[in-house]
Amino acid sequence: MAFCPICNRAAAQRGDNPALPFCSMRCKQIDLGKWLNEDYRVPVPFDPDADDRPFYSPPHEDKA
Numbered sequence: 205m206a207f208c209p210i211c212n213r214a215a216a217q218r219g220d221n222p223a224l225p226f227c228s229m230r231c232k233q234i235d236l237g238k239w240l241n242e243d244y245r246v247p248v249p250f251d252p253d254a255d256d257r258p259f260y261s262p263p264h265e266d267k268a
């Protein structure tokens with residue numbers, strides 16, 4: 205038994221349910237909308253246009 209990742213209800217098995225792994229086409233559309241709204245976008249670790257400090261800056265060892 206699979207459960208819909210959107211509404212958490214039981215999803216019908218393959219064959220009965222073209223929207224797998226979702227329970228319905230409606231939930232599939234909701235998931236697609238999330239992607240389009242970039243809710244799922246992975247943060248970009250490096251932005252070549254950013255003229256800011258990197259996320260990790262090593263400690264300076266320039267003390268004489």
Ligand SMILES: [Zn+2]
Binds near residue numbers: 210226227228
């Ligand atoms: Zn659902």
